Amino acid sequence: MIPVIIGVSAVVFFLIRSIPGDPALILLGEHSSEEAVAKIREQLGLDKPKIVQFFYFLLNIAKGDFGRSFTTNELVVTEIAKHFPATIELTICSMIFGSIVGLVLGVTAATYRNSIIDYLTTVVSVTGVSMPIFWLGLMAIILFSIKLPLFPISGRLDPTITFRGRTGLIILDSLLQGNLTVFKDAIHHIFLPALCLGTIPLASIARMTRSSMLDVLNQDFIRTAKAKGLPSRKVIYTHALRNALIPVVTVMGLQFGSLLGGAVLTETIFAWPGIGRLSVEAIDARNYPVIQGCIIFFAFIFVIINLLVDILYAFIDPRIRYE
Amino acid sequence: MRRLFKVFRNKAALAGLLTILFFIFIAVFAEFIAPYSPYEQNLADRLQPPSKSHFLGTDDLGRDILSRIIYGARISLAIGLISVALALGIGVSAGLVSAYYGGIVDTLLMRLFDVMLAFPTILLAMAIMAVLGPDLENAMIAVGIVNIPTFARIVRASALIVKEQEYVMAAQALGQSNSKIIFRHILPNIVGPITVQVTLSYGGSILNAAGLGFLGMGAQPPTPEWGAMLSQARSFIISAPWTVTFPGIAIFLSVLGFNILGDGLRDFLDPRLR
Numbered sequence: 135m136i137p138v139i140i141g142v143s144a145v146v147f148f149l150i151r152s153i154p155g156d157p158a159l160i161l162l163g164e165h166s167s168e169e170a171v172a173k174i175r176e177q178l179g180l181d182k183p184k185i186v187q188f189f190y191f192l193l194n195i196a197k198g199d200f201g202r203s204f205t206t207n208e209l210v211v212t213e214i215a216k217h218f219p220a221t222i223e224l225t226i227c228s229m230i231f232g233s234i235v236g237l238v239l240g241v242t243a244a245t246y247r248n249s250i251i252d253y254l255t256t257v258v259s260v261t262g263v264s265m266p267i268f269w270l271g272l273m274a275i276i277l278f279s280i281k282l283p284l285f286p287i288s289g290r291l292d293p294t295i296t297f298r299g300r301t302g303l304i305i306l307d308s309l310l311q312g313n314l315t316v317f318k319d320a321i322h323h324i325f326l327p328a329l330c331l332g333t334i335p336l337a338s339i340a341r342m343t344r345s346s347m348l349d350v351l352n353q354d355f356i357r358t359a360k361a362k363g364l365p366s367r368k369v370i371y372t373h374a375l376r377n378a379l380i381p382v383v384t385v386m387g388l389q390f391g392s393l394l395g396g397a398v399l400t401e402t403i404f405a406w407p408g409i410g411r412l413s414v415e416a417i418d419a420r421n422y423p424v425i426q427g428c429i430i431f432f433a434f435i436f437v438i439i440n441l442l443v444d445i446l447y448a449f450i451d452p453r454i455r456y457e
Numbered sequence: 458m459r460r461l462f463k464v465f466r467n468k469a470a471l472a473g474l475l476t477i478l479f480f481i482f483i484a485v486f487a488e489f490i491a492p493y494s495p496y497e498q499n500l501a502d503r504l505q506p507p508s509k510s511h512f513l514g515t516d517d518l519g520r521d522i523l524s525r526i527i528y529g530a531r532i533s534l535a536i537g538l539i540s541v542a543l544a545l546g547i548g549v550s551a552g553l554v555s556a557y558y559g560g561i562v563d564t565l566l567m568r569l570f571d572v573m574l575a576f577p578t579i580l581l582a583m584a585i586m587a588v589l590g591p592d593l594e595n596a597m598i599a600v601g602i603v604n605i606p607t608f609a610r611i612v613r614a615s616a617l618i619v620k621e622q623e624y625v626m627a628a629q630a631l632g633q634s635n636s637k638i639i640f641r642h643i644l645p646n647i648v649g650p651i652t653v654q655v656t657l658s659y660g661g662s663i664l665n666a667a668g669l670g671f672l673g674m675g676a677q678p679p680t681p682e683w684g685a686m687l688s689q690a691r692s693f694i695i696s697a698p699w700t701v702t703f704p705g706i707a708i709f710l711s712v713l714g715f716n717i718l719g720d721g722l723r724d725f726l727d728p729r730l731r
Contacts (some may be wrong), residue, residue, distance in 0.1 A: 137568060138568075138571055138572055138575055141568060141569070141571070141572035141575075142572050142575050142576070144572075145572055145573070145576075146584070149584050149585070149587075149588055150584075150587075150588075152588045153587055153588050154588075154590070260469075260713065260716055260717055260720065261713065263716055264660060264664075264709055264712040264713040264716045265709055265712075266664055266667055266668070266671075266684075266687075266705055266708045266709060266712070267668075268667075268668060268671045268684075268687065269687060269701070269704075269705030269708060269709065270705075272687070272691065272694060272701045272705065273701075273702070273705065275694060276694060276698045276701070276702075280694070280695055280698070391577055392577065392578075394577045394580070395577030395578050395579040395580055396579075398577070398579055398580060398583070398672075399579065399668055399671065399672070402671075402672065413580065413583070414583070414672055417583055417584075417586075417587050417674070418673070420587075425584065425587065428580075429576065429580055429581075429584055432576065432577055432580055433575045433576050436575050436576070436577065437575050
């Protein structure tokens, strides 16, 4: 995991340093004096050789210091911390939606193979993978916010509501505080973005669950369970699904990465104040410290999730042991 | 080859192929099919809903949306072709070298690809675009680069199996050169998984490039690229919803075509995955 993080940091460092334009000039403006530019270059360490800069860059990352935003002058870590709860709330809700619907569709499709629900699952999974998420978001806005004004177009909460929570996850905070008005409003706001973003994991999970369940349902122990006279619900959900879960969990982990990528587009469409939108705005404004902070943070989260998936394997399948 | 045609007994794969052929047809004959020029502005006819004169309506500059979608097929197919060719060239070579030589070369290449795979695709493409600058050609390169690790991994995995086959050992025993063994004996035997990946990546590349276009980082106006068309039409989502509806359908159908053809090929080549 650590070599990947160092590698990610190296890629981001050299990529961002290749962007045309002098960061000192961007920071100070085109018409600043040479002395001022030289001073800023020295302050930012830009006058040192690239490899020395990279060493300091790694050291600063280890300390959680990504520098300051060019536009707000706030610490990049503070900016990320401010935007992260919105992204994580959105991705978790999307993942919950995609996983539940995907698992149910996949299990039902495998149980009733070649039935209408099986064909429907195949259509849903192929459609979901091919759907441009930004277009789906726009269509959802046209249909459910403009034609049928059921859901708000943008934001996390109604602008008239002021709410402060401890974690920044509005749904969780409002539940902890027992504030049902805020809870309902937060759910109302997150519904459309989560539904759109959730189609990414839904399609892959439904498909993987179906094929994994089909494999397991042909095994001898399922025949034995059926022969023992166990109710089919128990055979499917206790015996088959648990054994079919390993590849599904792998897909769920991989999908989390796609979700983070999808969040960039979904957050842009629904004006969701998360890291995805922050990174798009940073690229537009050539705000280098924020760009590199966001990219490394996304990659870091992705690597952590993959590690968690590996650990989760051992819980799902006790035969897997890590030395 | 005759065996490969059997794949089209699968109705979904055939539908995918026909969809792709349809898009290739409109891309090649765009000049003859499109009723208007994709760049022709007519401010008197701006934001017209679908009608007999403008089958899919007009955009904010009075340009015919159908014509822009037809010409856009050219751009999207070119994006897929160039980015997949780039990923194919580099990814296949890296995967073959990695599998055949192993050792430090394998470790270094695979760690590099691990790092690349740790980035969400669109974010890595966005970062590359920040370096290269927003432009259609650069979008093709960025999307191509993000596809390289997938090709390299698939090729490596398949080549590792083929490498252990007796005919490869026989070729080595006969003293054939490494490049001859790689390109004459290993590569032809892993064409199946590569073909599947080409088809799936083609759709994925169209989708990613459209995403970049939508974020304003890909094709720039007035290029009739589907993602950029959606981006420009966003401001008129309330007053002229057709401007965002049809370019999106075009992206969806073209990607769907490649994906179901890819799925059909995969089912055909590896029936266990069905």
